[in-house]
Amino acid sequence: MATTFDSTLAGLGINRTGTTDVKTITRADQQKMGQDDFLQLMTAQLKNQDPFSPVDNTQMVAQMAQFSSLAGITEMSSTLKAIADKLGGTTMGDALGWAGKTVLTEGSVAFPRATGGLEGGVELDKPASDVTVTISDMNGGVLKTISLGAQKAGTANFDWDGKTEAGDAAGNGPFKVSVAASDGAAPVTARGLVWSPVASVSLSNGEPMLTLPGIGQIKTSAVRSVG
Structure with a gap:
């Protein structure tokens, strides 16, 4: 199971050493990580959690809130860009x-x-x-x-x-x-x-x-x- 978890993290550009997760994310990786990566990481965490020491509910709610906030900010950014493009553009008319x-x-x-x-x-x-x-x-x-x-x-x-x-x-x-x-x-x-x-x-x-x-x-x- 640990091997599967490590493979999942490696696919996201994260290496785990010992009991501490160490992120080695390049600038390019930071720019590429989005909602799908966040959801994949959270799913991997749930699948590979220790059944005798599961993820704390408070931490889970906090992670869900972060995911929701990320989705909202991304959508808002796209909407504002569309509005700016419309206001900044000029039609032939x-x-x-x-x-x-x-x-x-x-x-x-x-x-x-x-x-x-x-x-x-x-x-x-x-x-x-x-x-x-x-x-x-x-x-x-x-x-x-x-x-x-x-x-x-x-x-x-x-x-x-x-x-x-x-x-x-x-x-x-x-x-x-x-x-x-x-x-x-x-x-x-x-x-x-x-x-x-x-x-x-x-x-x-x-x-x-x-x-x-x-x-x-x-x-x-x-x-x-x-x-």
Whole structure:
């Protein structure tokens, strides 16, 4: 009987020496042991117990409680993971909600409004004493330079009426937008923000990816505002 018990324990990665059970479980074994192993071990203990000194009822109840707790925790973990996957995932229906919208994001290519001209922003990491926006055609020809003066850290908005320095209509675009900022003689990091229509939407690992003309694909987390 002892040999059978030892074989059962050995199958679970447990070696018994003398009258003391010594567990030699590797990290991989710990990760593999589950409810079936626990039940098998408890069954082997009952089959091989000393009839003159059976397992104490209190110990048996405690082991059953541990088994029940393990089963409950495992089931709860699976349920919570399923809920997290559902909440974290995005369906194509959700993603299509972005189609046809106009978004404000970091970029250098801007499209005019239906009424002409365009608006955008300059994102500053820290205050600047001088902020400038330059609007050019796609060949690099400067159409308009807008001075925003001194600005605090954050986003400074600009609005262009669509006319060149000479007062002529600049056309239907698209246009290139470049920004520059400085604090005295020191340059300040500045990012141009432009409005762009969402041409198409796709899913990448459950996350919507927006395709913007002249900019390319961006994540929804890169959107500063939605028009």
